[in-house]
Amino acid sequence: MQFMLLFSRQGKLRLQKWYVPLSDKEKKKITRELVQTVLARKPKMCSFLEWRDLKVVYKRYASLYFCCAVEVQDNELITLEIIHRYVELLDKYFGSVCELDIIFNFEKAYFILDEFLLGGEAQETSKKNVLKAIEQADLLQEVRHKTLRRLKLYSRIGREM
């Protein structure tokens, strides 16, 4: 995998993870271009598109688009399921995840992703093991901060599963 982007239906970037060295300028350019392309596609269209010399695999969960760029020889369907597994992980951790969870706890979203994917490859695909690692890390934290639960709205990402 070359990179992963999460963005909202309005085109706001919520998470970005780059597995190839690129300049900030280039990253911004790619993000702008891809967000536009993906948002322009209709719901019934297929989840894969050829983009530059890469394949882009994307899926929409509620208000959020999850978008991965993989190399041409990579397996599209399994990439689609990588996205899904990540959503499951977020859902399990936050308990019915919604976009706000990812906004307010963006660092957690990054930590979970790091446990699941590293350097663009699947590191640990077991849901149980990933969450165990995150929970252990949480135990080390002096303060748990789940103060924002009350802010949750109804657009739960997990509902789409």
Place this chain on the structure above:
Amino acid sequence: MPAVSKGDGMRGLAVFISDIRNCKSKEAEIKRINKELANIRSKFKGDKLLFIFLLGHDIDFGHMEAVNLLSSNKYTEKQIGYLFISVLVNSNSELIRLINNAIKNDLSSRNPTFMCLALHCIANVGSREMAEAFASEIPRILVAGDTMDSVKQSAALCLLRLYKTSPDLVLMGEWTSRVVHLLNDQHMGVVTAAISLITCLSQKNPMSSRPCVFSLQIVSSASTDLQDYTYYFVPAPWLSCKLLRLLQCRLVECLETILNKAQEPPKSKKVQHSNAKNAILFEAISLIIHYDSEPNLLVRACNQLGQFLQHRETNLRYLALESMCTLASSEFSHEAVKTHIETVINALKTERDVSVRQRAADLLYAMCDRSNAKQIVAEMLSYLETADYSIREEMVLKVAILAEKYAVDYSWYVDTILNLIRIAGDYVSEEVWYRVIQIVINRDDVQGYAAKTVFEALQAPACHENMVKVGGYILGEFGNLIAGDPRSSPLVQFNLLHSKFHLCSVPTRALLLSAYIKFINLFPETKVTIQEVLRCDSQIRNSDVELQQRAVEYLKLSSIASTDVLATVLEEMPPFPERESSILAKLKKKKGPGAVSVTELDDSKREAGELNGGGERAAETASTPSPSADLLGIRSSAPMSAAPAAAGSLLVDVFSEVGPAAPAAAAAAVNNDVNPILLFLVTFKLALSLSRFVCKNNGVLFENQLLQIGIKSEYRQNLGRMYLFYGNKTSVQFASFSTTRLCSLTLCPQLNVQSKPVEPLVEGGAQIQQVLNIECLTDFSDAPLLNIKFRYGGALQNLTLKLPVTINKFFQPTEMASQDFFQRWKQLSQPQQEAQKIFKANHGMDTEVIKAKLLGLGSALLDNVDPNPENYVCAGVIQTKGQQVGCLLRLEPNAQAQMYRLTLRCSKESVSKRLCELLSEQF
């Protein structure tokens, strides 16, 4: 101001995020952020800064504080620090050394959580500096016996990332073989992570694990232990063979199982279930295609994909079309793929997603062969009318290739390409229309049809410029084939072409002008009409220099050249050398979806001969060893034809593209002179005689056993008169004595030479005289040629001489004083006005001889001008009809070195150059 305590700090972030979300406008957001940035500067808060960065704002401070967080003992701070570094720090940051130090500490901390954080950070940044620092450390952690599973997983993928960025820094070693053992780990997570690493390593290293990882692992690890089984230094060869065979059997078995499973009813209705299952299926199919040796599996795979072609999931239809593309290239499954043609055509017509339609078009291209070419090309053409703009050019190329590759009769080919131009003219690249012309020229059986078809196509009220180009070219070559029909008589053809002329761009007009001159040769009856067109102001005074030059030269060519010369120069184009299709080369250059199909096309070249219906055409699809990326494969062919093209010169489309097969002289003819053969004869031989007359006006120009030619000439202002004396040295009469002057196309407008005919009989021992009147219109470099023909004892004698008319003959000496000379010298100070040459003395450096030569040159030799009395300076004005060119000359001899330095400064660049050339041969 956020509170200082930890808990408040966290709430501070939450409040800040809420504030940002409540901002009504971008301005409000920036204002809020600036306020917060000020806060952060006074009391560093990594998490907030990070959030601001992720919003897309630039962060140019705080990096140092983040690095400090790394060394914190508090997990939260460390974690935020690492996240900050991973996201924000560019790989070439100068802080990298400090970061590396912190990472090193955490790696050796033996705290698995800290170690993982550090490894994640390395994998996220993955810079070369990090590879330098940790490439040897991480393998040690990876294979150490006491490393925790989670750390192993991180270490494996971290190493993979470093290997991808800097493969040279990750050294293979003893650890490599131990990594293979990780595949046997009880922990599936470790196996998952390790297999990514091993797959990548084994692609580039002959280490251990080709696809047969498991078996070779036994062999390679056993090499040290199993000394008894090592057979002539080969570790356990029998075992290896058996294992590989086992792998082969197991592989087929395993692939069959996967195919069988695809037929089982789904265990869940969830899309994740079918996706995961099909992910494995597609991977298996790609393996089947890769091995390409099991017909049974290939056909089964094809049938499976055929089912997906009509699946309700768009994703599956897309992937099935994509995989089928590669299946079509296997000889075992090609036929099976072809059975789905109707479904694929239907997909091309009905799919709502353009990317799926694109895959369908790719597949049609891949499954095309002689049996279905007409159907497929027709479908692709009709799709082209509505195709997405982004893919039109590629579609056009593909249609053009298929039409050419599978053409049974070439009239179908011509029809297809003309249709292509009609439907999608804007997307027809040069290569495509070049190619149709190449093919028409190379196949006489289609030329008449092509001429008829383009003639008809051109009658459409609005036709694409590319159509005009093809039409112009083909009618110019083969218009005669349809001229018998009064509906397409020469004049009708010409008028039709000329009616499009004014709507076309400059290159097309240039091509049309060339077509016109070809018409003059094909149909003498059009000569007057065409000359009129060429003569009109919009042509001959066109502001575009290329068009003007063509008009002038073609007009001149058509009026002065004899029909024979015209016929030679404007002969029908010779066949193009058979080469790799220029279109194919173009498609290859395009990346993406086409790439697969092109590989397939290459693979199929073994059958190309048969499919193309003759070995003759096979040469076209087979790639040539030379890297002929040039369009038509002609520009670089012969130096003769390359020269005018490079110079951006005249006649590019008609003449410079003739290629090596064309008579080289024809190209030279147009380039330099009217009569090619003459030019060839004289160039070298007579250069000498010309140089003898630069500084003198009288002497013997030519002498052999039969004939002596003497000249005497005088010049005044821009006019000259030259007396030629032809002396018969034999006692026998010369009969049919005649002379012809030849001026090259470039020389004609520069120099006007007039003469009276000579008497046709020259008695033995007698001498006859001819007078030439010369007028210099503008400065020139070439010399006029004189062709002499006569009969001596029945044998025709023919020779051509260069007449010693050089630019310096029109010199008027100018006397001036030293002061004036240097003042003018300084005025002519632009670099292009000066020409200088340093050369070795060819003759003695006698002062009187040099002086005599300089005087003979025609300019004034000035005394007491140069402070160095050894040097010579001259001044003069060259008189031409149009202008006067002032020239200053300085010759500096160096007696010791036997060298000269010659410097010329003239008010016209070309004069400086020419004089410098002429003079440097004199001393």
